[in-house]
Amino acid sequence: MKGAYTNPRFFLAMTVMLAMAAALVQAQGTRVGFYARTCPRAESIVRSAVQSHFRSNPNIAPGLLRMHFHDCFVQGCDASILIDGPNTEKTAPPNRLLRGYEVIDDAKTQLEAACPGVVSCADILTLAARDSVFLTRGINWAVPTGRRDGRVSLASDTTILPGFRESIDSQKQKFAAFGLNTQDLVALVGGHTIGTSACQLFSYRLYNFTNGGPDPTINPAFVPQLQALCPQNGDGSRRIDLDTGSGNRFDTSFFANLRNGRGILESDQKLWTDPSTRTFVQRFLGEKGSRPLNFNVEFASYYDAKTQLEAAGPGVVSCADILTLATRDSVFLKRGINWANLPGFKESIGSQKQKFAAFGLNIQDLVALVDYFTNGGPDPAINPAFVPQLEALCPQNGDGTRRIDLDTGSGNRFDTSFFVNLRNGREIEYNKKLWM
Numbered sequence: 001m002k003g004a005y006t007n008p009r010f011f012l013a014m015t016v017m018l019a020m021a022a023a024l025v026q027a028q029g030t031r032v033g034f035y036a037r038t039c040p041r042a043e044s045i046v047r048s049a050v051q052s053h054f055r056s057n058p059n060i061a062p063g064l065l066r067m068h069f070h071d072c073f074v075q076g077c078d079a080s081i082l083i084d085g086p087n088t089e090k091t092a093p094p095n096r097l098l099r100g101y102e103v104i105d106d107a108k109t110q111l112e113a114a115c116p117g118v119v120s121c122a123d124i125l126t127l128a129a130r131d132s133v134f135l136t137r138g139i140n141w142a143v144p145t146g147r148r149d150g151r152v153s154l155a156s157d158t159t160i161l162p163g164f165r166e167s168i169d170s171q172k173q174k175f176a177a178f179g180l181n182t183q184d185l186v187a188l189v190g191g192h193t194i195g196t197s198a199c200q201l202f203s204y205r206l207y208n209f210t211n212g213g214p215d216p217t218i219n220p221a222f223v224p225q226l227q228a229l230c231p232q233n234g235d236g237s238r239r240i241d242l243d244t245g246s247g248n249r250f251d252t253s254f255f256a257n258l259r260n261g262r263g264i265l266e267s268d269q270k271l272w273t274d275p276s277t278r279t280f281v282q283r284f285l286g287e288k289g290s291r292p293l294n295f296n297v298e299f300a301s302y303y304d305a306k307t308q309l310e311a312a313g314p315g316v317v318s319c320a321d322i323l324t325l326a327t328r329d330s331v332f333l334k335r336g337i338n339w340a341n342l343p344g345f346k347e348s349i350g351s352q353k354q355k356f357a358a359f360g361l362n363i364q365d366l367v368a369l370v371d372y373f374t375n376g377g378p379d380p381a382i383n384p385a386f387v388p389q390l391e392a393l394c395p396q397n398g399d400g401t402r403r404i405d406l407d408t409g410s411g412n413r414f415d416t417s418f419f420v421n422l423r424n425g426r427e428i429e430y431n432k433k434l435w436m
């Protein structure tokens, strides 16, 4: 054991463990002021980046709010929407018109200069969405931080996002899958109080919708105005306000427009035509006879609840994540989190070698790290008695999203049993390889 102290791999393993412990702290869940000590200016840096882009282009506020919604709805608020590459979420049809990526890049660059490797992109995007609401004169609220960035980003996962032709039943179902009820649905779609839609996404409602005429749920007096803005066979990329007359302001006039048959998207107007959602539109409008609800307050609280989804299982990690966490953490330990540097699963050996070399790891290290996946048997570093238990929890070709404790037997408690498990070969990550 003495020799181990002079072994560079020992130090590497120690540092991996420290990084893992730091990651575990994060996995305990989010909280307001997570960066108060590690990066005190984190929130002000994000806000000033959003503000400065907003000054030159106010459209980035709705752009960022929508980007955040699309990020959170697909595998939680983990910034997976930002990941570039073929068939990532970014490339999927519902995300093609998203805007505001440059704001996140800008904030990230400034944060890396101020406190390298500390602030996750998932938090930057969440803070930027909150700041966008505030800048458009909506409510300000305290955002719990400490989210972790995801590594998985698949275009095919985005089918979960609600579509603009979707029935209310189906919209409700999609929100219910996140524990959100009808009131939450209406409050959150109220995010359409700011921003625009491209003509191509709703002009079918203006011409030949039923029997050659426009959608009968559109106020007939509004139809010519919309037709002038989006002429048949005109420029489908032209954008018009989702909340006519108040597209730059975070207020309740979006709901008043729905009541007046002046909703732009088919899915929005349905919030009024369907009695189960209409009740909440009326309450947000404070209509006589209804129990009033404050839109801004409800939006903030539900929005906040939604962004907490990823913190739902403190101390646990999905089976699929196991394979990616340690790689991320070893990147973290050397230079700070930079997901762009992670080797891709289709990456050439030459390129993989280069990326590992950047962290002082040679070909032997690469092979040691990779053989976990290729030697046909379980990782020899895992206690053999522990293997069947893990295999039962994560069967081969089983449900990769199933979640298991990182600290077997004490996953809900922040204590030292994680290290005891390491000593006993009962860890689920492959950092033990580095001891060998």
Ligand code: HEM
Residues within 6 Å of the ligand: 059, 061, 062, 063, 065, 066, 069, 097, 098, 099, 162, 163, 164, 165, 166, 171, 188, 189, 191, 192, 194, 195, 196, 197, 198, 201, 265, 267
């Ligand atoms: C049933 C649920 C929803 C549907 C079907 C839906 C659909 C759409 C569509 C089709 C657009 C126009 C996109 C474009 O032309 O670029 C849009 C824009 C927008 N959506 Fe939603 N959305 C939904 C829920 C939400 C939620 C929950 C939020 C945020 C809390 C949100 C925020 C926005 C914003 C801010 C815009 C304007 C984007 C911009 O101006 O760039 N949406 N949405």
